[in-house]
Amino acid sequence: MSTADSTRPDPSDLRPPAALLVLEDGRTFTGRAYGAVGETFGEAVFATGMSGYQETLTDPSYHRQVVVATAPHIGNTGWNDEDDESGQIWVAGYVVRDAARVPSSWRSRRSLEAELAAQGIVGVQDVDTRALTRHLRERGAMRVGLSSVETDPAALLQRVQAAPAMTGAHLADEVTTRAGYVVAAEGETRHRVVAVDLGIKTMTPRQMAQRGIEVHVVPATATFAEVAALRPDGVFFSNGPGDPAATDGPVDLLKAVLGAGIPYFGICFGNQIFGRALGFGTYKLDYGHRGLNQPVMDLRTRRVEVTSHNHGFAVDAPLDRPTTTPFGTATVSHVGLNDQVVEGLELRDDEGRVLGFSVQYHPEAAAGPHDANYLFDRFVEVMARRPCDGPRTGQAQGTENA
Numbered sequence: 001m002s003t004a005d006s007t008r009p010d011p012s013d014l015r016p017p018a019a020l021l022v023l024e025d026g027r028t029f030t031g032r033a034y035g036a037v038g039e040t041f042g043e044a045v046f047a048t049g050m051s052g053y054q055e056t057l058t059d060p061s062y063h064r065q066v067v068v069a070t071a072p073h074i075g076n077t078g079w080n081d082e083d084d085e086s087g088q089i090w091v092a093g094y095v096v097r098d099a100a101r102v103p104s105s106w107r108s109r110r111s112l113e114a115e116l117a118a119q120g121i122v123g124v125q126d127v128d129t130r131a132l133t134r135h136l137r138e139r140g141a142m143r144v145g146l147s148s149v150e151t152d153p154a155a156l157l158q159r160v161q162a163a164p165a166m167t168g169a170h171l172a173d174e175v176t177t178r179a180g181y182v183v184a185a186e187g188e189t190r191h192r193v194v195a196v197d198l199g200i201k202t203m204t205p206r207q208m209a210q211r212g213i214e215v216h217v218v219p220a221t222a223t224f225a226e227v228a229a230l231r232p233d234g235v236f237f238s239n240g241p242g243d244p245a246a247t248d249g250p251v252d253l254l255k256a257v258l259g260a261g262i263p264y265f266g267i268c269f270g271n272q273i274f275g276r277a278l279g280f281g282t283y284k285l286d287y288g289h290r291g292l293n294q295p296v297m298d299l300r301t302r303r304v305e306v307t308s309h310n311h312g313f314a315v316d317a318p319l320d321r322p323t324t325t326p327f328g329t330a331t332v333s334h335v336g337l338n339d340q341v342v343e344g345l346e347l348r349d350d351e352g353r354v355l356g357f358s359v360q361y362h363p364e365a366a367a368g369p370h371d372a373n374y375l376f377d378r379f380v381e382v383m384a385r386r387p388c389d390g391p392r393t394g395q396a397q398g399t400e401n402a
């Protein structure tokens with residue numbers, strides 16, 4: 001073949017621009033632009049799911065985080081119109097090893113790269129994600145900068161070190177819905193739940209609706225008066241981004257809910273806020289849990305579930321004994337078997353009835369295994385056993401329903 005064909009572009013010109021990845025400790029990786037060309041900063045975290053990247057990227061809990069996919073080949077199934085967990089991609093950046101050139105799925109509407117570019121999400125491909133993940137495992141999650149416009153790592157490092165850290169970040173107000181909305185129950189309406197949106201995923205109200213729950217989703221800034229005015233049978237707090245220790249408003253709201261004897265269920269951030277309302281502290285894990293195959297034991301049944309995780313913080317509560325709280329007796333109900341991290345809490349009143357419970361992992365399973373779906377059924381059972389039929393005037397009702 002002639003090499004003098006001047007109409008054929010040099011293949012190297014077709015490659016995406018070179019890109020830099022600089023961690024806050026100075027470790028630098030190189031790759032090529034993926035998605036939008038530009039620059040972004042966030043907390044570098046790795047996610048080990050072999051599938052489910054669309055759900056991960058659209059999970060509001062990843063706001064301000066740059067996600068590193070440990071699965072080496074990303075984008076195979078493209079981007080579809082069904083799997084979004086919110087109205088947009090929330091990750092601050094995306095890092096992959098080998099991006100699929102040609103997506104293949106009957107549901108795919110466009111490529112992952114096209115969607116990243118359309119939503120202005122800066123990514124890097126061709127990164128040695130195995131070395132990067134090992135580094136984060138050893139040194140912990142840390143700030144990172146991705147850039148396909150900067151060529152000087154030292155200059156990028158300066159900007160990484162000036163970027164805000166995740167510890168102390170209050171982010172729920174940045175992702176929550178501006179206005180409340182209702183997800184109707186499928187079939188007969190059995191219960192009404194107020195779901196406080198700290199970064200809620202689409203699958204969560206859907207799981208409740210499938211069980212006959214009418215879900216009133218309200219902003220993270222909702223007051224107890226607003227919640228009580230909806231006369232809920234139960235209150236739910238969602239997953240969400242940021243440091244639970246910096247998220248005070250929802251803790252006060254939850255204390256009022258528990259004080260009024262309204263049944264409670266929380267997922268992930270909702271577990272951490274529950275922990276704080278019960279008087280426990282929270283702390284940052286070294287590199288967190290993000291993946292679809294994390295083993296968790298239900299300490300009451302000794303049954304092990306394989307579960308979906310996405311958390312960087314955890315509740316500090318004793319595993320071996322109950323704790324007396326102003327609302328009843330709290331126990332750790334679930335524990336992670338990889339590292340003994342608290343993965344669930346349960347609160348019983350003085351008569352031994354469950355008033356509230358929560359898990360640190362994701363029973364809504366989007367993406368993930370369905371082992372923990374039973375927790376939505378448990379919420380229905382708790383509400384059925386604790387009917388909240390008293391008038392809700394916007395004032396705490398004491399312990400009338402306890």
Ligand SMILES: NC(=O)CC[C@H](N)C(=O)O
Binds near residue numbers: 312
């Ligand atoms: N998925 C979540 O709700 C995450 C909770 C919290 N932002 C954490 O990182 O631990």
